[in-house]
Amino acid sequence: MDFGSVMYSKSSKQILVVEDSVMFSRILKRSIESTGDFTVVAVENFADLKVLLAEKKQQFFAGLLDVNLPDAPNGEVIDFVLAHNIPSVIFTSKLDDSFRKKIYTKGLVDYVLKEGPANVEYVVSLLSQLKRNSDIDVLVVDDSASIRSYIKHLLVIYQFNVLEAVDGIDALRMVKENPSISLVLTDFNMPNMDGLALTKALRREHSSQQMAIIGMSAFGNNQLSAHFLKLGGSDFINKPFLEEEFFCRINQNMDLLEHINKLKFLATRDFLTGLFNRRHFFEVGNKVLTRYEKKGLQIGIALLDIDHFKKVNDNYGHDAGDIVLRQLGALLIENFEADNANHDVVARFGGEEFCFLLVAENTEQMQQKLSTLRAHIEKERFVLNDGFNLQVTASIGLFTDPSLDIESAITMADKALYQAKENGRNQLVLLDS
Numbered sequence: 001m002d003f004g005s006v007m008y009s010k011s012s013k014q015i016l017v018v019e020d021s022v023m024f025s026r027i028l029k030r031s032i033e034s035t036g037d038f039t040v041v042a043v044e045n046f047a048d049l050k051v052l053l054a055e056k057k058q059q060f061f062a063g064l065l066d067v068n069l070p071d072a073p074n075g076e077v078i079d080f081v082l083a084h085n086i087p088s089v090i091f092t093s094k095l096d097d098s099f100r101k102k103i104y105t106k107g108l109v110d111y112v113l114k115e116g117p118a119n120v121e122y123v124v125s126l127l128s129q130l131k132r133n134s135d136i137d138v139l140v141v142d143d144s145a146s147i148r149s150y151i152k153h154l155l156v157i158y159q160f161n162v163l164e165a166v167d168g169i170d171a172l173r174m175v176k177e178n179p180s181i182s183l184v185l186t187d188f189n190m191p192n193m194d195g196l197a198l199t200k201a202l203r204r205e206h207s208s209q210q211m212a213i214i215g216m217s218a219f220g221n222n223q224l225s226a227h228f229l230k231l232g233g234s235d236f237i238n239k240p241f242l243e244e245e246f247f248c249r250i251n252q253n254m255d256l257l258e259h260i261n262k263l264k265f266l267a268t269r270d271f272l273t274g275l276f277n278r279r280h281f282f283e284v285g286n287k288v289l290t291r292y293e294k295k296g297l298q299i300g301i302a303l304l305d306i307d308h309f310k311k312v313n314d315n316y317g318h319d320a321g322d323i324v325l326r327q328l329g330a331l332l333i334e335n336f337e338a339d340n341a342n343h344d345v346v347a348r349f350g351g352e353e354f355c356f357l358l359v360a361e362n363t364e365q366m367q368q369k370l371s372t373l374r375a376h377i378e379k380e381r382f383v384l385n386d387g388f389n390l391q392v393t394a395s396i397g398l399f400t401d402p403s404l405d406i407e408s409a410i411t412m413a414d415k416a417l418y419q420a421k422e423n424g425r426n427q428l429v430l431l432d433s
């Protein structure tokens with residue numbers, strides 16, 4: 001048994017595999033690790049498992065357990081691993097009804113039949129869902145404490161972060177205080193504000209692309225479920241439900257939100273740097289413009305262009321150029337997006353050119369901000385794949401005039417940028433009206 005040879009990256013989560021078939025274990029390891037999100041530690045028998053968990057070297061995100069091991073033929077590993085608080089999925093070659101019920105009462109995440117490659121794919125997607133769920137805040141709304149606690153118990157098995165509310169009014173307050181909530185599971189009959197009124201109120205502020213709302217009510221109430229879905233409910237679960245159906249519906253709804261968010265990201269962001277793209281810059285920029293002009297603040301447009309960037313590509317290769325663009329993108333996100341009380345907007349316009357919409361009390365503030373950025377870029381070490389450190393400089397053109405629209409302001413900022421290049425590069429040039 002060799003646990004020491006595994007390299008752990010800081011962000012990857014560790015998965016425990018307990019499986020006596022070396023071949024199956026290898027296939028699992030390869031498929032799981034190919035996601036780049038997980039590293040696998042595998043053991044072949046119960047004895048090794050005991051040693052591994054006694055060492056307490058790793059914190060496992062999830063376990064994949066074979067229930068029939070030569071030294072533990074009756075599923076003894078299940079209780080042992082669960083006692084170590086490792087959410088687990090079991091592999092089994094056959095499944096009867098009573099065993100299936102036991103799986104969920106024991107607090108296992110799921111079961112997988114050992115049938116072939118499709119099941120390995122299922123395990124990998126299940127692990128990815130668990131990882132995603134650990135970033136999702138769910139609100140459970142029910143006036144019954146015991147039902148809330150049961151649903152919370154199920155959601156925690158699937159790694160969700162769970163918040164609770166006792167009725168619709170309480171739920172609206174919780175959503176306001178916790179804007180990260182993206183799934184609401186609500187009962188219907190509640191005092192003060194019921195599930196239908198809650199859904200109506202939530203949908204005024206949160207579209208179905210931002211938040212999933214799943215209703216839960218006693219079986220047979222078809223009119224209620226239709227009414228709920230028409231109000232904007234995402235899905236409906238009849239009570240009592242099979243745990244398996246409960247998890248499937250929740251995961252399907254969260255998969256949908258995830259896909260929508262990915263599409264939104266792809267439509268609005270530049271692929272290489274993650275900054276806004278040109279189209280989205282205009283969309284956001286125009287909104288910021290109207291909001292801040294009213295407040296009497298000044299707006300400026302700046303264009304930044306890396307100096308002699310062609311030489312970076314020519315001397316070190318296109319990949320090195322991409323590394324510089326990516327690292328510069330991260331620097332711009334850190335300085336202009338992450339902590340952005342003024343709502344400055346920055347985008348990659350293409351190639352090595354970046355555009356800024358700046359909001360400040362006066363032109364001097366903007367100049368100060370951009371001069372600090374220029375100096376920061378000059379000092380930054382861009383680290384290439386072979387470890388070589390590269391330095392670059394950038395020229396910036398800034399234009400300020402409260403009466404111009406964004407497009408005309410960009411044309412003027414481009415003139416200022418041209419002057420900065422003509423004057424010898426690595427500098428900021430201001431043009432104002």
Ligand SMILES: Nc1nc2c(ncn2[C@@H]2O[C@H](COP(=O)(O)OP(=O)(O)OP(=O)(O)O)[C@@H](O)[C@H]2O)c(=O)[nH]1
Nearest residue numbers: 305306307308309310311313318319321322351352
């Ligand atoms: N690596 C990489 N290079 C790119 C990308 N987009 C554009 N470029 C390169 O950026 C370079 C831009 O060069 P030029 O427009 O001649 O300007 P420059 O060399 O930066 O010179 P000045 O702007 O005059 O200082 C070209 O070599 C393009 O091929 C990209 O996405 N990745």
